Amino acid sequence: AQTVTQSQPEMSVQEAETVTLSCTYDTSENNYYLFWYKQPPSRQMILVIRQEAYKQQNATENRFSVNFQKAAKSFSLKISDSQLGDTAMYFCAFMKPHGGTSYGKLTFGQGTILTVHP
Amino acid sequence: NAGVTQTPKFRVLKTGQSMTLLCAQDMNHEYMYWYRQDPGMGLRLIHYSVGEGTTAKGEVPDGYNVSRLKKQNFLLGLESAAPSQTSVYFCASSTQGLSYEQYFGPGTRLTVT
Numbered sequence: 001a002q003t004v005t006q007s008q009p010e011m012s013v014q015e016a017e018t019v020t021l022s023c024t025y026d027t028s029e030n031n032y033y034l035f036w037y038k039q040p041p042s043r044q045m046i047l048v049i050r051q052e053a054y055k056q057q058n059a060t061e062n063r064f065s066v067n068f069q070k071a072a073k074s075f076s077l078k079i080s081d082s083q084l085g086d087t088a089m090y091f092c093a094f095m096k097p098h099g100g101t102s103y104g105k106l107t108f109g110q111g112t113i114l115t116v117h118p
Numbered sequence: 119n120a121g122v123t124q125t126p127k128f129r130v131l132k133t134g135q136s137m138t139l140l141c142a143q144d145m146n147h148e149y150m151y152w153y154r155q156d157p158g159m160g161l162r163l164i165h166y167s168v169g170e171g172t173t174a175k176g177e178v179p180d181g182y183n184v185s186r187l188k189k190q191n192f193l194l195g196l197e198s199a200a201p202s203q204t205s206v207y208f209c210a211s212s213t214q215g216l217s218y219e220q221y222f223g224p225g226t227r228l229t230v231t
Contacts, residue, residue, distance in 0.1 A: 108160035
């Protein structure tokens, strides 16, 4: 079974600065997907960024980028130029691809509460 | 195009009462999921469905039942609510493809007293 661990329950950062959220996972699979989801106070789950394990290049989406270290089973999220609207709970999640005995289940970490201060 | 919707958004139940949470998606997705979110534990999968008329157990299925009579709807039932079922419930849907993204509903906050 896969496990996902986020060791930072809470983080804070000043507006316009950079912050990195950590995530480690455990799996015996070779092909899988990793995600970062954002959950603002509205409670809506919003996909921030995804990474395919077979791709060596780290994913980027505007101010969000990841550092994917497959051998170390590490998947950290870097937020550059932090904005007040980035204040939210962030979840790291693991997924095996659909098909065969897999059904696209997401395994989530415990979450990191990020607060951006003005 | 509403995406994934959940009904109701909030509910308070007394121990032993029953209720059904409704999830609907208009994206023609094959896969649908029910998760619960508890403080400090992330989201955990309760039940899932890989197509109309099929359901299966996830990590924490005890005390819940589900049905998927129509492709666009996925119902989560609590037959006899317990305080341990106080949680926020999320429905999600997805389809096979390059993105593998799950689309989430807005959640239902359930309190069992």
